[in-house]
Amino acid sequence: MSRSDAVNRRVVLAARPRGAPTPQDFRLEEVAIPKPGEGQVLLRTLYLSLDPYMRNVMNEVPPVYAPSVALGAPMVGGTVSRVVASRHPRLREGDLVLGGAGWQDYALSDGQELFPLGEMARPSMALGVLGMPGFTAYVAMADIGQPAAGETVVVAAATGPVGAVAGQLARLRGARVVGIAGGADKCRHAVEELGFDVCLDRKEPRFAERLAAACPKGIDVYFENVGGEVFEAVLPLLNVGARVPVVGLIAHYNDRTPPPGPNLLPSLMKSVLEKRIRVQGMVILDHYGDRFDAFRRDMGEWVAGGKVTLREDMVEGLENAPTALMGMLEGRNFGKLVVHVADS
Numbered sequence: 001m002s003r004s005d006a007v008n009r010r011v012v013l014a015a016r017p018r019g020a021p022t023p024q025d026f027r028l029e030e031v032a033i034p035k036p037g038e039g040q041v042l043l044r045t046l047y048l049s050l051d052p053y054m055r056n057v058m059n060e061v062p063p064v065y066a067p068s069v070a071l072g073a074p075m076v077g078g079t080v081s082r083v084v085a086s087r088h089p090r091l092r093e094g095d096l097v098l099g100g101a102g103w104q105d106y107a108l109s110d111g112q113e114l115f116p117l118g119e120m121a122r123p124s125m126a127l128g129v130l131g132m133p134g135f136t137a138y139v140a141m142a143d144i145g146q147p148a149a150g151e152t153v154v155v156a157a158a159t160g161p162v163g164a165v166a167g168q169l170a171r172l173r174g175a176r177v178v179g180i181a182g183g184a185d186k187c188r189h190a191v192e193e194l195g196f197d198v199c200l201d202r203k204e205p206r207f208a209e210r211l212a213a214a215c216p217k218g219i220d221v222y223f224e225n226v227g228g229e230v231f232e233a234v235l236p237l238l239n240v241g242a243r244v245p246v247v248g249l250i251a252h253y254n255d256r257t258p259p260p261g262p263n264l265l266p267s268l269m270k271s272v273l274e275k276r277i278r279v280q281g282m283v284i285l286d287h288y289g290d291r292f293d294a295f296r297r298d299m300g301e302w303v304a305g306g307k308v309t310l311r312e313d314m315v316e317g318l319e320n321a322p323t324a325l326m327g328m329l330e331g332r333n334f335g336k337l338v339v340h341v342a343d344s
Ligand code: NDP
Pocket: 051, 052, 053, 132, 133, 136, 156, 157, 158, 159, 160, 161, 162, 163, 180, 181, 182, 183, 186, 202, 225, 226, 228, 230, 246, 247, 248, 249, 250, 251, 252, 282, 283, 284, 285, 328, 329, 330, 331, 332, 333, 334, 335, 336, 337
């Protein structure tokens, strides 16, 4: 029996980060494994998803993606879990479920927020291409991006789960897709494995110039995952009638004060006005009720048919989740970041 079979290990929020999170902001604890009450199940976490919104909920903020994590409480997170004990009328011991058990080995649930998965060859895919990030790309590209054949689509964080799926969906619609990623390996992957037409390394010099050269007909859709310097390079290249689904702004998640430099707001609004640009935010929680089933069906077919693929960046062990999350905020992940917590 391993240690984590005898106790519930959990990673709690020890302190609210000031800027970039540090190891001191997390604490690994061991507590007793809880017992399910009437109507509850006990879940064993198999895979934990690590996602950029987790940085936001470490702050004391109004709930947008998830409620703020209380000090001393386990970090929140999407999980694939196995039901190991059930006092629930419909869920059985052995069921594989998608849920939000957070950064811990075991959790109780009343079943309301659980999504039964059946048996899957690779259950961790339910956290990536077939889960929340893939769903985010699917809704934002279909509803806001709406790329047409021959249009130029630019996608930042191109090898992460949202960007990788967004770019492949634009390719399926016949668009020309320009990815942006941090590093040569990621860019090679975006072109060779994901089928992007071009991918630019955002860390190499003269990024704005290289982006302009890669988009000779301007940009029709910019799928915004990051903000910061990438958006500054994109803005002058947007075409009349461009669409900008605003999905994430990871370049700013660790900001403590507004970034220095000129105030770009007037030039942003001038471009929005004169070029009739549609800039629209999207929070995926709004769409589970009416779109998740169609997404699972469509994406399931595309994945099975080899039309959409996603690399996973698998981290071994719950205790390594803090380091992995800190790395993601610096672009050290390569693909969908998932923690393997226990064997299925
Ligand atoms: P990723 O796996 O793509 O991880 C984040 C990536 O962002 C990093 O790997 C890095 O990629 C890039 N990055 C980090 N810092 C910077 C920076 N300063 N400037 C530019 N790029 C940076 O994450 P996801 O695919 O899960 O998420 C992508 C975005 O979508 C995030 O902003 C996230 O918050 C957002 N999101 C929003 C949702 C919603 O409902 N609105 C739902 C899900 C995600 P690289 O090094 O390759 O540039």
